[in-house]
Amino acid sequence: MANFYTDNQDLQFHIKKRIDWKTLVELAEDGFTQPDGHQNLEEAKAFFDDVLNLVGEFIAEEIAPKAAKIDAQDPYLENGEVVHPPEFLEIFEAIKGLEIHGLGVPRELGGMNAPHVLTMAIAEIFARADVSMMTHHSFHYGIAMAMLVYSMSEGSTVFENSAIKSTRFEKEIREILSGNAWGAMDITEPDAGSDMAALRCLAEVDEDGKWWITGQKIFITSGHAKYHIVIAKSEGVDSGLEGLSTFMVKAYDDHEDGTRTRYAVIDRLEEKLGHHASPTCSISFERAPAELIGKRGEGFLQMLLLMNNARIGVGFEGVAICEAATRLAKEYAAERRAFGKTIDKHEMIADYLEEMETTTRALRSLGYEASFHEEMSFRLKIQAMKNPQMPAEERKKNERRMKFHKASARKITPLFKYLSAECAVAFAQRCVQIHGGAGYTREYGAEKLLRDAMVMPIYEGTSQIQSLMAMKDTIGAIIKAPQEFVRKLAQARWRSVSAKDPMVKRVAKIEVFSLMAQQQIVQKTAADKFKTIKDKPLSQWLEPFKTEWDPKRDFGFAMLHAERLTRILCDEAIAQILLEEAQEFPERAPLLDAWLNHAEPRCRYMLDLISTREL
Ligand SMILES: Cc1cc2nc3c(=O)[nH]c(=O)nc-3n(C[C@H](O)[C@H](O)[C@H](O)COP(=O)(O)OP(=O)(O)OC[C@H]3O[C@@H](n4cnc5c(N)ncnc54)[C@H](O)[C@@H]3O)c2cc1C
Missing domain, CATH: 1.10.540.10 (Acyl-CoA dehydrogenase/oxidase, N-terminal domain)
Structure with a gap:
């Protein structure tokens, strides 16, 4: 079986x-x-x-x-x-x-x-x-x-x-x-996807306190659902992120005589490249009755409550595509002969297959780390809710643990979503390539993997949005605590030359690449900021550096390199996790070794790009 x-x-x-x-x-x-x-x-x-x-x-x-x-x-x-x-x-x-x-x-x-x-x-x-x-x-x-x-x-x-x-x-x-029954999450609209502040779907409350939703949502997965969680503007269309609220909308009621009353209308189903079993619906609400969830204006914050889990889920979809693509490619390459031997014996193909297998396993490790931290933070929160009588000392300890896991999940989740989605596309494409002409036909299923993979860098926050999140958190932390950053860099440098364990040394080298890339971005950002204040009196220089940071004006260079930095952060996070695994389970050491063989030159290259490409 x-x-x-x-x-x-x-x-x-x-x-x-x-x-x-x-x-x-x-x-x-x-x-x-x-x-x-x-x-x-x-x-x-x-x-x-x-x-x-x-x-x-x-x-x-x-x-x-x-x-x-x-x-x-x-x-x-x-x-x-x-x-x-x-x-x-x-x-x-x-x-x-x-x-x-x-x-x-x-x-x-x-x-x-x-x-x-x-x-x-x-x-x-x-x-x-x-x-x-x-x-x-x-x-x-x-x-x-x-x-x-x-x-x-x-x-x-x-x-x-x-x-x-x-x-x-x-x-x-x-x-x-x-x-x-099942549910759907209705956020995207014709004129607003990544930019949630631009949402226009309107929620209005009447004199009896009842809410009504009017507007259109598009690209809604399983949008033929009975229960829709809808994010809409409750404080007027121009109220930005603060004007978003979350609502429960029942899309229909079924009656005993077999008829159905619809409150949300399915306008159409998208014809998509892949993901064919999953209906992607365009939905219209015309004063659909709705129930407010939480408080008015909490819509964006409530979306954040679920965001990590949803993104980790997509990350595991990516791991699955990588796994399927690697297996399919290996099977085919072991059978297909060219120039007197099976193609898996040709150096280039063998190299592709090795990278696919190593990366798929590395991604899985990253995914379980993200998932563990996210769940720990959720469970600790519930524990506190369930036990209002928890002694103060225990509550404090609980909060400290929760903070740690929450921060870890926040750090790793965008990296996992980003890398897993990007690798799913890259490896599915490799799988097609390894199949040659047969890969371009439907016979082996390689093209289906590629079609299904291509949505992963798009939904649940695009790859570019994941990169921006990872970059902002990383650079923001340095600006908040520059001494801590300097200490980390010095320690990583020291480990990269003096650690006894060669694996620790190699992982420290990756950390140094990562910290140098971060330093490069911060220095350039600070230099650009300096240009905007250098004509002011000296006494006014400090304040803009301490408080006046405008993401749009001051972070152009950082945004240019956000994806490259994210790639290095992924390599670093995976190297650290695989090192931990190898220290506890020696049978994992070859995986770490294989990962570092790919990660070292890649980090060097990314750092080089960050150091040389200007806005
Ligand atoms: C199959 C499928 C299922 C989906 N399911 C759902 C669902 O269930 N519910 C739901 O609400 N939505 C769903 N979506 C919508 C999906 O979440 C959006 O498509 C996604 O958020 C991107 O929004 P957009 O299409 O408007 O692209 P845009 O936001 O217009 O982005 C276009 C491009 O510009 C880039 N970009 C945008 N801003 C920046 C920036 N600041 N810097 C650099 N690059 C930037 C993006 O990364 C992207 O590459 C689904 C989409 C698909 C295809």
């Missing part, structure tokens, strides 16, 4: 050895005190392994063989409703039986309370078979969790004895878990 979990040793390394389940599961299971929960760590780990075995086999046997057929039959609109091909519907009927839509949802709401990290492993396995069907599945679990997170953050979830007693969207969450 084919199984996408048991055939993947690298994934099993993370599940069986690397992930710190003890810390995570103890939090998720309230120290194993819940009567209907796992009673100890071993029991929980055995459950995770069973789930992955079961799902790995189901996906490899039932979904992967149907992916090409489903890809060839786009869903279509009939009488304003989306119609899927029968194979797609059969798969989602079978998923209902497996109950995986609710895997990570708390037991009190009908789920299995599994760690979100586990759901990311399932996302990867699922996306390896077909990324667009995985996406539709994720708009069940993801939106159910979004509803819970929003309810917790606005204070409408009540806990009793550490368990959820009631929560605002319980009915909707249970309906989604049953597989009879």
Whole structure:
């Protein structure tokens, strides 16, 4: 029997050895005190392994063989409703039986309370078979969790004895878990994508306090959903990010006589390059009844609450494409002969395959690191909510831990989303190339991987937006604490020449490249800033450096090089994570060595570009 979990040793390394389940599961299971929960760590780990075995086999046997057929039959609109091909519907009927839509949802709401990290492993396995069907599945679990997170953050979830007693969207969450409904996240509009301040969809409140949404949303994944989380302007169209609020809009009601009343209209389905099983809808709201979530004006902040998880999810889609592309390319190259030998024996092809395999494994390590920190920060937050009587000392410790994990997730997530998406496209293209002419046909599925991959650097924040975020956080931290930066650079330099362990030395070298690139950007930014103040009296020089930073005016050079800096930051973060792995599990040392062989010259090249290319 084919199984996408048991055939993947690298994934099993993370599940069986690397992930710190003890810390995570103890939090998720309230120290194993819940009567209907796992009673100890071993029991929980055995459950995770069973789930992955079961799902790995189901996906490899039932979904992967149907992916090409489903890809060839786009869903279509009939009488304003989306119609899927029968194979797609059969798969989602079978998923209902497996109950995986609710895997990570708390037991009190009908789920299995599994760690979100586990759901990311399932996302990867699922996306390896077909990324667009995985996406539709994720708009069940993801939106159910979004509803819970929003309810917790606005204070409408009540806990009793550490368990959820009631929560605002319980009915909707249970309906989604049953597989009879799903959700959508409606942000993008015809004139506003990356630039959320430009959104124009309007939310108006009447005298009775009822909200109504009017406007158009486009590119909405699984937009034939019943439940839409809509970000709209509640304070007028020109109110910027501060004027955004979040709403729940029920798109339709079904009646007993089989008829349906629609409050949100599906205008059309996009005809896309790839992602064919996933309907991408354009939606119109014409005074659709809506419920405000949280407070007015909190829309952007609420979007940030979910952002990391969604981006990590897309990152794992990218890992899945990399994994599938590498396997397909290796299989073909081992069979195809040219000039008297199989093409995997030709130096260039062997080099491509090695880089694809090394990078896919490195990305997976980065992804689990991001996912672990994101979940830890979420679980610690819930722990504090569940235990209002927590002693002050414990609460302080909890907050410190939460801050650490939150900062780590914030740092790693854009790197993972960026690199995983970019590599998915690059490796899918390599896979086509390795197949030669056959890659350009539909026969082997290489072209499907490329078509499916190409959306990854676009949705959930484009690659350019990820780079800008990573750059702003990195440079902002240096401006806030320049002495700390100088100390870090000196220490990394020292380690890069004096460390006894050659691997530590090599990783320190990457850190030095990264810090030098950051220094280059900060120095140039400061020099540009100096030009704007040099004609002022000396006594007025300090203030602009301390407080008056305008992102548009002062960071031109940094923005020019944001993607190059991000590439170095990715290499650095991965090198550090793989070093940690190699120190604990010596069998990982060859992976670190292989990664550094690629990362060292790449960082040198990126640093060179940053040092020489002017605005
Ligand atoms: C298949 C698919 C599914 C989607 N699903 C959803 C969904 O479920 N919900 C939803 O709300 N949206 C969804 N989207 C929309 C997606 O999130 C947006 O397309 C994305 O955010 C980019 O916005 P845009 O298309 O308006 O491009 P723009 O924002 O116009 O950007 C165009 C280009 O300019 C670049 N750019 C923009 N600003 C800068 C800058 N400051 N510096 C450098 N470069 C910049 C971008 O990186 C991009 O390359 C989906 C899109 C697709 C294709």
